[in-house]
Amino acid sequence: MKDHNYFINIVTNKNRTVLYIGVTNDLQRRIYEHENGIIAGFTKKYNCHFLVYYEYFQNINDAIEREKVLKKWSREKKEKLINEFNPEWNFLNNSIYDDL
Numbered sequence: 001m002k003d004h005n006y007f008i009n010i011v012t013n014k015n016r017t018v019l020y021i022g023v024t025n026d027l028q029r030r031i032y033e034h035e036n037g038i039i040a041g042f043t044k045k046y047n048c049h050f051l052v053y054y055e056y057f058q059n060i061n062d063a064i065e066r067e068k069v070l071k072k073w074s075r076e077k078k079e080k081l082i083n084e085f086n087p088e089w090n091f092l093n094n095s096i097y098d099d100l
Helices: 025-035 060-072 076-083 095-099
Strands: 006-012 019-024 050-057
Touching: 006 025, 006 060, 019 025, 019 060, 019 076, 025 050, 025 095, 050 060, 050 076
Parallel strands: none
Antiparallel strands: 006 019, 006 050
16 A cells, blocks of 8 residues: 655744644645745635645545634644744744655
8 A cells, every 4th residue: 555645834924923724735835825825715815825734644534623713722722832943933944845
């Protein structure tokens, strides 16, 4: 059975005032698309180019379910999750190219 890679991710804008949660099978490609405004929509409109959080899954259904759960969370709960993973809210865009 072939391994699959899926990620839920949270991106934000420069001032960290907007959060967007998405799911992808290629985190590096998706972050590149956000950085370069390739895909029209929420992230382009609100300049959400900066990765602050991600989770890895091997099953797409698990990733989609987790995305749905996180999208229902309050801003406070999302911030707590990010703080546990990335306390400084560093932009992780460059590190994913090394880590993945």
